Amino acid sequence: MNSYAKRLMWPVLILVALIVVNIAATGIDFIIPSVNDGRLGGAFVNILRRSAPLMLIALGMTLVIATKGIDLSVGAVYAIGAAIACQMIIGQEDQSAAGLIFSAVALALVVTAVIGAWNGTMVAYFGIQPIVATLILMIAGRGIAQLITGGQIPKVQDSSPFTQLGRGEIFTIPLPIWIAALVFVAIALLTRKTALGLLLESVGGNPEASRLAGIRSKGITVLVYLVCGLCAGLAGLIGAANLGSADANNGGLWIELDAILAVVIGGTALLGGRFYLLGTTIGVVIIGTLEDTIINVGLSSQWQFTAKAIVVFAVALLQSPEFRGWILKPFKPKPEAAAPAPAPAEEVPAK
Amino acid sequence: MSDDPIVQMTGIRKDFTGVRALDGVDFTLRPGEIHAVMGENGAGKSTLIKVLTGVHTPDAGDILLDGKSVRFHSPGAAQAAGISTVYQEVNLTDNLSVAENLFAGREPRLGPFINFRAMRRKAKALLDDIGIDLNVAAPLSSYSIAMQQLVAIARAVDIEAKVLILDEPTSSLDRDEVAVLLGVMRRLAANGTAMVFISHFLEQVYEISDRMTVLRNGKLVGEWATADLPENELIGHMLGREAVVLEQIERAAAAHHVADETPLVQAVGLGRKGSIAPYDLDVRRGEVVGLAGLLGSGRTETIRLIAGADRADSGSLSFDGAKVGGHNPRTASARGIAYCPENRKTEGLVGDLTVAENMILAMQASRGWARSIPVARRDKLVAEFIEKLDIRPANPDMPVKNLSGGNQQKVLLARWMLIEPKLLILDEPTRGIDVGAKADIQKLVAELSADGMAVLFVSAELDEVTRLSDRIAVLRDRDLIAVLESEADMTTEKIVDTIVAKGGER
Numbered sequence: 001m002n003s004y005a006k007r008l009m010w011p012v013l014i015l016v017a018l019i020v021v022n023i024a025a026t027g028i029d030f031i032i033p034s035v036n037d038g039r040l041g042g043a044f045v046n047i048l049r050r051s052a053p054l055m056l057i058a059l060g061m062t063l064v065i066a067t068k069g070i071d072l073s074v075g076a077v078y079a080i081g082a083a084i085a086c087q088m089i090i091g092q093e094d095q096s097a098a099g100l101i102f103s104a105v106a107l108a109l110v111v112t113a114v115i116g117a118w119n120g121t122m123v124a125y126f127g128i129q130p131i132v133a134t135l136i137l138m139i140a141g142r143g144i145a146q147l148i149t150g151g152q153i154p155k156v157q158d159s160s161p162f163t164q165l166g167r168g169e170i171f172t173i174p175l176p177i178w179i180a181a182l183v184f185v186a187i188a189l190l191t192r193k194t195a196l197g198l199l200l201e202s203v204g205g206n207p208e209a210s211r212l213a214g215i216r217s218k219g220i221t222v223l224v225y226l227v228c229g230l231c232a233g234l235a236g237l238i239g240a241a242n243l244g245s246a247d248a249n250n251g252g253l254w255i256e257l258d259a260i261l262a263v264v265i266g267g268t269a270l271l272g273g274r275f276y277l278l279g280t281t282i283g284v285v286i287i288g289t290l291e292d293t294i295i296n297v298g299l300s301s302q303w304q305f306t307a308k309a310i311v312v313f314a315v316a317l318l319q320s321p322e323f324r325g326w327i328l329k330p331f332k333p334k335p336e337a338a339a340p341a342p343a344p345a346e347e348v349p350a351k
Numbered sequence: 352m353s354d355d356p357i358v359q360m361t362g363i364r365k366d367f368t369g370v371r372a373l374d375g376v377d378f379t380l381r382p383g384e385i386h387a388v389m390g391e392n393g394a395g396k397s398t399l400i401k402v403l404t405g406v407h408t409p410d411a412g413d414i415l416l417d418g419k420s421v422r423f424h425s426p427g428a429a430q431a432a433g434i435s436t437v438y439q440e441v442n443l444t445d446n447l448s449v450a451e452n453l454f455a456g457r458e459p460r461l462g463p464f465i466n467f468r469a470m471r472r473k474a475k476a477l478l479d480d481i482g483i484d485l486n487v488a489a490p491l492s493s494y495s496i497a498m499q500q501l502v503a504i505a506r507a508v509d510i511e512a513k514v515l516i517l518d519e520p521t522s523s524l525d526r527d528e529v530a531v532l533l534g535v536m537r538r539l540a541a542n543g544t545a546m547v548f549i550s551h552f553l554e555q556v557y558e559i560s561d562r563m564t565v566l567r568n569g570k571l572v573g574e575w576a577t578a579d580l581p582e583n584e585l586i587g588h589m590l591g592r593e594a595v596v597l598e599q600i601e602r603a604a605a606a607h608h609v610a611d612e613t614p615l616v617q618a619v620g621l622g623r624k625g626s627i628a629p630y631d632l633d634v635r636r637g638e639v640v641g642l643a644g645l646l647g648s649g650r651t652e653t654i655r656l657i658a659g660a661d662r663a664d665s666g667s668l669s670f671d672g673a674k675v676g677g678h679n680p681r682t683a684s685a686r687g688i689a690y691c692p693e694n695r696k697t698e699g700l701v702g703d704l705t706v707a708e709n710m711i712l713a714m715q716a717s718r719g720w721a722r723s724i725p726v727a728r729r730d731k732l733v734a735e736f737i738e739k740l741d742i743r744p745a746n747p748d749m750p751v752k753n754l755s756g757g758n759q760q761k762v763l764l765a766r767w768m769l770i771e772p773k774l775l776i777l778d779e780p781t782r783g784i785d786v787g788a789k790a791d792i793q794k795l796v797a798e799l800s801a802d803g804m805a806v807l808f809v810s811a812e813l814d815e816v817t818r819l820s821d822r823i824a825v826l827r828d829r830d831l832i833a834v835l836e837s838e839a840d841m842t843t844e845k846i847v848d849t850i851v852a853k854g855g856e857r
Contacts, residue, residue: 196720198708205701212660212698213766214684214716273703 076141116229
């Protein structure tokens with residue numbers, strides 16, 4: 001538990017620092033949620049609502065990265081999920097029929113899950129490197145989305161309940177936040193209450209040793225990519241519902257990179273093995289908050305990418321043991337006095 | 352040997368957070384001598400070497416090199432002063448050529464360019480000099496680990512080392528290669544190079560070393576001329592207790608000789624192209640079958656077919672009276688076949704996972720991911736096996752990569768004992784681990800077989816094979832050439848004779 005807390009310390013500190021900067025720039029209202037028209041609002045709640053698609057994708061990505069893999073196709077899968085649902089809905093007269101909405105959502109999720117499983121099959125059974133296997137669909141996926149939409153941008157009527165997926169709320173809390181939270185809980189239970197998490201970490205940490213221990217690593221790998229595809233499809237639905245349209249070219253553009261970033265900020269190593277779902281969540285919120293921070297401190301939006309790069313750089317440095325040792329050196333009073341201090345911290349997980 | 356010492360270390364102390372790894376250790380190395388540093392894992396051998404090579408700086412004590420006080424702050428500084436090291440794991444670059452590896456960082460130049468022709472010529476000359484014949488233009492990865500090790504040594508030798516440190520250089524070499532290496536060492540010693548030799552193979556230590564320094568628990572036990580220190584006394588010094596453990600096992604193993612009707616394992620014409628020629632082998636319940644042969648003779652390949660790690664392409668395998676089809680590690684484990692592979696780090700353990708997680712891995716795998724082992728049951732089993740196998744430190748939540756080799760091996764054994772297998776397959780279970788853990792594992796094998804478990808057991812140390820086995824399968828050139836059954840045949844001499852005789856036949 002203690003090493004877990006240590007992993008989370010730096011991301012949490014960064015997030016707190018970002019929030020403090022925003023409060024300093026725009027006042028305490030930034031963090032305090034407001035209720036108007038029976039729905040929760042305020043700057044921070046909006047950040048969470050907007051971050052929901054990234055959150056879903058980053059959670060799936062965390063599992064994939066834990067197996068030593070990576071999924072570059074999630075942005076394209078996002079577009080496919082959005083395209084299928086929107087195209088199916090606009091094809092009907094009555095865009096508000098519950099059956100139609102339900103089957104559109106279900107079809108989108110089934111197709112994106114199949115796409116995920118296909119990625120997993122290429123990685124696990126055909127032995128293609130994950131970055132190559134998913135690169136194929138990263139490129140082809142947007143083409144598929146364009147074929148589905150016929151090169152148009154399908155616009156769902158604002159009155160269709162489908163848009164509620166992105167704009168609605170339950171008990172005043174925005175629906176996307178509910179969905180992201182539920183998926184988080186579901187994945188956390190799936191991995192930590194069963195042995196799936198352990199087997200995942202084993203397969204990612206040492207594939208050959210896992211095989212010889214009798215673990216069905218291929219099946220587990222396919223399952224993980226399937227979950228990742230499903231999460232990307234769901235994220236696409238939320239995004240499309242929020243906009244009321246599906247843009248095959250720009251929907252979820254570069255979201256795979258933000259997702260990988262969130263996973264890494266959260267402390268999961270790209271080398272596979274140990275993974276941290278809570279860390280990923282914090283990483284997502286950091287990325288979401290950062291975009292608002294740039295506007296709030298009065299920088300133009302052109303700064304967005306540069307600022308993001310600077311924060312990533314800072315997080316990467318803070319997570320490097322070498323850098324931490326170097327920067328903390330002047331603050332250590334004496335080598336003798338400093339030595340016993342870290343010792344208890346090491347011993348607590350020993351309990 | 353009366354010359355002034357080239358290295359003199361006195362009163363070396365080194366602390367790691369909370370642990371005193373070295374406590375007032377003295378070490379003296381004279382020119383032209385081969386000096387073995389002996390001790391169990393955790394005795395402080397590696398730390399002593401790392402202090403000498405500049406990886407660690409000592410907290411107290413002095414180091415004199417050629418009579419001058421020195422303190423190295425980096426391995427580079429030590430190397431510049433003439434102290435070279437060859438490590439157990441080859442640290443060269445796989446995809447560069449042999450010549451490039453030999454001269455990396457100090458390539459012969461032609462203006463701003465590398466003179467590849469000169470480099471290859473010099474590389475050839477260097478390797479000829481130590482008596483190995485390789486294509487220096489071929490990538491290093493095209494040679495065996497053993498050859499790569501010799502290349503690493505050639506590189507170290509060529510850097511004009513005054514002091515050469517060899518840390519377990521022979522652990523992946525076969526007999527012939529060891530002979531080449533020891534020959535190279537003698538030649539270097541004759542030229543005045545001082546060498547520090549660390550090895551778990553007592554036989555080699557006695558063959559090559561002039562002197563020994565023995566450490567135990569970070570303290571100096573003493574320094575002896577090799578000729579003055581018989582093997583049992585050495586082991587006594589290393590263990591700090593009388594070395595009777597190994598003797599007892601001999602009796603325990605000899606005590607049971609089971610004649611079972613239907614063998615547990617029946618391999619008939621089992622083979623795999625390019626890996627191992629078809630072989631017949633039976634293993635009965637309660638029997639320990641040893642596999643002996645040189646490195647590369649097909650020992651590992653033989654047992655991997657039975658373990659399901661590799662797929663056989665000829666012959667048949669029966670287990671527990673039933674024919675085995677669709678054999679893979681998962682089905683093998685379901686049948687009750689446990690396999691501890693030779694390479695603990697790459698094929699056995701998951702380094703980042705904890706001791707407890709590594710232990711339950713096989714059991715969990717057989718239950719599937721949906722049926723997690725209840726926490727209470729897990730903790731109880733883990734605690735039980737940590738105590739039973741005397742795993743140290745007795746901390747189930749420690750990442751397994753932080754354990755010593757012997758304790759890692761025990762974790763791996765515990766993983767399979769948890770599923771109570773009928774057949775335990777062990778590939779080099781005692782390689783690279785300290786004498787104490789070795790004795791523990793040998794004792795365990797004897798106990799398990801006494802309880803009726805069948806054991807298939809590979810070891811490069813013939814002594815160990817003869818001591819533990821009820822029968823011995825002898826391999827040569829990827830072919831199982833004989834099974835030695837009678838008591839009289841179970842000697843190292845007989846095994847060596849069998850291997851040699853078969854070689855002469857061809």
